[in-house]
Amino acid sequence: MSAKDLIRSLRERKATVMSVTLHVLVLGWGLVSFSSRSMEAPQPDIIAVDISMDDTSTMTSGIKSGKKENPKPLADKVGETKPVDDALGKLDKKDVTTATSTPEQPKPTEKPLDKKPDPKPEPKKEDPKQAEKKPDQKANDPIADALKADAKKPPPPKQEAKATPPQPPKPKERMFDQSKIASLLDKRDPSHQAVTGDTINPNAALGTRTGNANAMVANWKGAFVGAVRRCFNFPYNDQNADQFEVDIDIQLRRDGTVAVQPAIVAVRGPSRSVGNAMAESAKRAVEQCQPYAFLPKEQYDTWKYIPMTFGLKDML
Amino acid sequence: MSKVPLVTRRHFMMATGSTFAAFGLRSAWAQGGPRLRIDPDAFQPMPIAIPAFVPGTPADAQAGADVAGVITNNLKRSGLFAPIDPSAFIERISNPDSPPNFASWKQINAQAVVVGRVTRQSDGRLKAEFRLWDVASGQQLTGQQYVTSPEYWRRISHIISDQIYERLTGEKGYFDTRVVFIDESGAAERRVKRLALMDQDGANVRYLTRGADLVLTPRFSPSTQEITYMEFGQGDPRVYLYNIETGQREIVGNFPGMSFAPRFSPDGQRIIMSLQQGSNSNLFVMDLRSKSTTRLTDTPAIDTSPSYSPDGARICFESDRGGKPQIYVMPATGGQAQRISFGDGSYSTPVWSPRGDYIAFTKQGGGQFAIGIMKTDGSGERILTSGFHNEGPTFAPNGRVVMFFRDPGGTSGPSLFTVDVTGRNEQRVPTPGYASDPAWSPLLS
Numbered sequence: 001m002s003a004k005d006l007i008r009s010l011r012e013r014k015a016t017v018m019s020v021t022l023h024v025l026v027l028g029w030g031l032v033s034f035s036s037r038s039m040e041a042p043q044p045d046i047i048a049v050d051i052s053m054d055d056t057s058t059m060t061s062g063i064k065s066g067k068k069e070n071p072k073p074l075a076d077k078v079g080e081t082k083p084v085d086d087a088l089g090k091l092d093k094k095d096v097t098t099a100t101s102t103p104e105q106p107k108p109t110e111k112p113l114d115k116k117p118d119p120k121p122e123p124k125k126e127d128p129k130q131a132e133k134k135p136d137q138k139a140n141d142p143i144a145d146a147l148k149a150d151a152k153k154p155p156p157p158k159q160e161a162k163a164t165p166p167q168p169p170k171p172k173e174r175m176f177d178q179s180k181i182a183s184l185l186d187k188r189d190p191s192h193q194a195v196t197g198d199t200i201n202p203n204a205a206l207g208t209r210t211g212n213a214n215a216m217v218a219n220w221k222g223a224f225v226g227a228v229r230r231c232f233n234f235p236y237n238d239q240n241a242d243q244f245e246v247d248i249d250i251q252l253r254r255d256g257t258v259a260v261q262p263a264i265v266a267v268r269g270p271s272r273s274v275g276n277a278m279a280e281s282a283k284r285a286v287e288q289c290q291p292y293a294f295l296p297k298e299q300y301d302t303w304k305y306i307p308m309t310f311g312l313k314d315m316l
Numbered sequence: 317m318s319k320v321p322l323v324t325r326r327h328f329m330m331a332t333g334s335t336f337a338a339f340g341l342r343s344a345w346a347q348g349g350p351r352l353r354i355d356p357d358a359f360q361p362m363p364i365a366i367p368a369f370v371p372g373t374p375a376d377a378q379a380g381a382d383v384a385g386v387i388t389n390n391l392k393r394s395g396l397f398a399p400i401d402p403s404a405f406i407e408r409i410s411n412p413d414s415p416p417n418f419a420s421w422k423q424i425n426a427q428a429v430v431v432g433r434v435t436r437q438s439d440g441r442l443k444a445e446f447r448l449w450d451v452a453s454g455q456q457l458t459g460q461q462y463v464t465s466p467e468y469w470r471r472i473s474h475i476i477s478d479q480i481y482e483r484l485t486g487e488k489g490y491f492d493t494r495v496v497f498i499d500e501s502g503a504a505e506r507r508v509k510r511l512a513l514m515d516q517d518g519a520n521v522r523y524l525t526r527g528a529d530l531v532l533t534p535r536f537s538p539s540t541q542e543i544t545y546m547e548f549g550q551g552d553p554r555v556y557l558y559n560i561e562t563g564q565r566e567i568v569g570n571f572p573g574m575s576f577a578p579r580f581s582p583d584g585q586r587i588i589m590s591l592q593q594g595s596n597s598n599l600f601v602m603d604l605r606s607k608s609t610t611r612l613t614d615t616p617a618i619d620t621s622p623s624y625s626p627d628g629a630r631i632c633f634e635s636d637r638g639g640k641p642q643i644y645v646m647p648a649t650g651g652q653a654q655r656i657s658f659g660d661g662s663y664s665t666p667v668w669s670p671r672g673d674y675i676a677f678t679k680q681g682g683g684q685f686a687i688g689i690m691k692t693d694g695s696g697e698r699i700l701t702s703g704f705h706n707e708g709p710t711f712a713p714n715g716r717v718v719m720f721f722r723d724p725g726g727t728s729g730p731s732l733f734t735v736d737v738t739g740r741n742e743q744r745v746p747t748p749g750y751a752s753d754p755a756w757s758p759l760l761s
Binding site: 236261273275284 | 349355357359362363395425427450487698736737
């Protein structure tokens, strides 16, 4: 029956019409008031019980295409080295002409002009995070190669002992050659977080002073905090560090990249300039450590918008 | 008539379904859920890349490397930044006017890149320019140009360092500053002590006296061109004023007996010092223009080592009026003195931070000499370093770093050290020989 017929027949029964209308109104009002009220209930931090098996299996599944015979060594790294995409390499020679005709300083060491050469060079706003989920092969291959080379060394002579009863074939012993490893060591200053492979190990968040018990659970929040924390290096050296807090709202795309520049919502602390610098440092951390590819896609709605508070508690 | 269903189930579903659809799905976050909290695990300095400044002409290659080297050293010694080893750099900066290849800097985990250029101009002057880039967002954070005489290239490097420091920390820097100290040489029993001046990183050392007479406690004027200090000449030790630019000296006042521990007032118009009177010493202030002197304390005790608050309203000083040397705070015009040190041991050489928030001191007890800070009401006492024999703190102009000297004793001599006000990042300050009694200048620029 079409809508027209419905309306025609309804016209003939006014009482019924009123009844239906009132019902719809009541239902509608119910939907408006009840639904918003239920949404107002604050989301509690996820309790340990709520482990989604999906989360655990996705995050600890590792990379199926990774080479199994070369265990990735646990190295103290500041971060993984990702091979640079070709598309990005094309970008670098954007010659921005800036009008650098600034007036010369007459005196030798006086206050310099606060001159930003115009126009400010605006680099193309590309997403540097086309790079990917390739396994960390470049950095590990030299180490893998060295290990392979060492494995080729002749096995120790005791294998020739005939007096011993026939033994099951021993695996070739790998001689640990320290001199070779020394030349391959990452000479950068070590960070505290040990990382293997491309996917952030969510267990990196375990046992942190600032993590609560919830962070130890296999939900994305602990892993996300751990990931952003790696890039959060605010240079501060005074005793009132814990008086500073910055509220940042971030928005992520489904692939874990940052969708828009993080928004600074609030800055708290005894110094405005320090607080603002800290807010920039927080934004920098979020943008530098992307993409957050480990975030579970099926829960995208829960991490599409993430309001965060950055603090400096226990830093010093 | 036939029974025609009025409202079929289908219609009902349509009606309610559309009402539901109007609200759509909203993330629980947008309703004001708790914010996700993140604090650092531990302090990690900020990784920054400072490639050599591009030479404007081929002859400027060394200058470009030198400038980047001074900046790198400054930022590294601050303990707040971790300059990345240049051997790790992927991109070679050839044009500092265009944005760098951010992806390559991100790859080595640089969070900021400093690019610059040094050019010896045809008029003989040196032009230095720099830009500070934020790698993650690809934005320029700051950029400046400077032109100066070539011999001031270090000052330009320090000024650029301060710009970078201020932009990234939100705090004023302290790199374009000098330190006056006592250079010590010779055998331990017959040390030759000379007044010396250097850049805060140890460069450009200059001797202001020849060492014939014993010199002590040099302090900078807020105008940075004058130093006051104490010298043992013929007879009693006297307070002197020394003009750095002209090299001229004059005695401050003509007081009977010893005068010592001089300091400038924040406006540079007065010198406060200790005058000995018999077995006591009391605090006096002398106006440099009118030469009039005012007594501030009058106790049968040793009151010494006074230091003004940065607003000039109060002074802190050391007094043993209560038995052991302790720290007192008093209005700058005199009056009721309030004791603020209460820990175990004796407190001396108090100095007020240029930010006004802390007072640093030497604390002695149990065979240990410690350098510490406390809030100006005496609370929050915190020891920054302890051992044998630390003494004589002085603040950097931004109040975040303290310099002091340490004398290990024996045949060895004292050296200068810095540490930040959290007690982290203790660094030795390089000096040509032994050194003691440092005083930090205000920012030169």
